[in-house]
Amino acid sequence: MINCLWCGKKETEKLRLGDLILFKKIESTVCCQECRQKLVKLAGRSVCPGCCREWLEAGLCSDCLRWQADYPDYVFKQIALYQYNAFLKEWIEAFKYKGDHRLAQLFKQEVREYFNQPVHKNKICIPIPISQTSLELRGFNQVEAILQAAEIAYLPVLHHIGTGKKQSSKDRKGRMLSPQPFQLDERYREQLKDRDVILVDDVYTTGRTLFHAAELLRTTELKTIETFTIAR
Ligand SMILES: [Zn+2]
Ligand SMILES: [Zn+2]
Numbered sequence: 001m002i003n004c005l006w007c008g009k010k011e012t013e014k015l016r017l018g019d020l021i022l023f024k025k026i027e028s029t030v031c032c033q034e035c036r037q038k039l040v041k042l043a044g045r046s047v048c049p050g051c052c053r054e055w056l057e058a059g060l061c062s063d064c065l066r067w068q069a070d071y072p073d074y075v076f077k078q079i080a081l082y083q084y085n086a087f088l089k090e091w092i093e094a095f096k097y098k099g100d101h102r103l104a105q106l107f108k109q110e111v112r113e114y115f116n117q118p119v120h121k122n123k124i125c126i127p128i129p130i131s132q133t134s135l136e137l138r139g140f141n142q143v144e145a146i147l148q149a150a151e152i153a154y155l156p157v158l159h160h161i162g163t164g165k166k167q168s169s170k171d172r173k174g175r176m177l178s179p180q181p182f183q184l185d186e187r188y189r190e191q192l193k194d195r196d197v198i199l200v201d202d203v204y205t206t207g208r209t210l211f212h213a214a215e216l217l218r219t220t221e222l223k224t225i226e227t228f229t230i231a232r
Pocket of ligand 2: 048049050051052053060061062063064065
């Protein structure tokens with residue numbers, strides 16, 4: 001029996017035959033079927049290959065084309081699990097701003113499956129840090145909480161040194177003037193040499209945060225950077 005963390009409904013857990021056949025680890029869920037159905041997976045939908053935003057045309061979306069003009073030699077590779085719809089927005093807000101740590105559990109199975117794919121085996125997972133103010137307010141970094149819930153190891157290579165104030169300017173000048181909020185922890189520089197890394201954030205909004213982080217990581221001798229977010 002589960003108690004849905006979101007709506008409070010009690011529900012009997014059903015074992016899925018597919019999981020039994022594949023000997024998959026049976027996860028206890030934290031969300032009832034009705035709430036879970038409101039999560040819309042992006043896999044299989046038509047998305048931009050650069051940022052995973054729903055996009056019906058071929059090639060990069062208009063946002064990615066702008067980023068490409070700013071970072072001409074950046075290789076775009078971004079995966080998001082779910083559509084950032086009203087339900088997920090509310091869930092993430094409750095998780096982050098009301099500080100309900102338990103809500104990290106919602107994504108644990110999908111996050112674990114994603115990072116445990118053989119293709120990601122030797123990659124280094126790096127969470128986007130949050131500002132000191134947010135950390136004090138919330139008590140935890142939501143990205144680390146999501147990774148911890150999924151039992152995925154990560155390296156805290158980046159530190160947040162900014163004010164935490166977001167600038168969401170769409171024009172090039174505004175984007176490029178927004179100050180770098182992160183700092184690379186020099187102790188990890190050597191460890192990143194020749195490695196593939198996955199930068200992890202909760203939501204991909206403008207891309208500014210991930211590009212700031214990637215910009216710093218690219219000062220090291222790492223091999224490739226890709227990014228992963230829960231929502232887009
Ligand atoms: Zn529910
Ligand atoms: Zn795009």
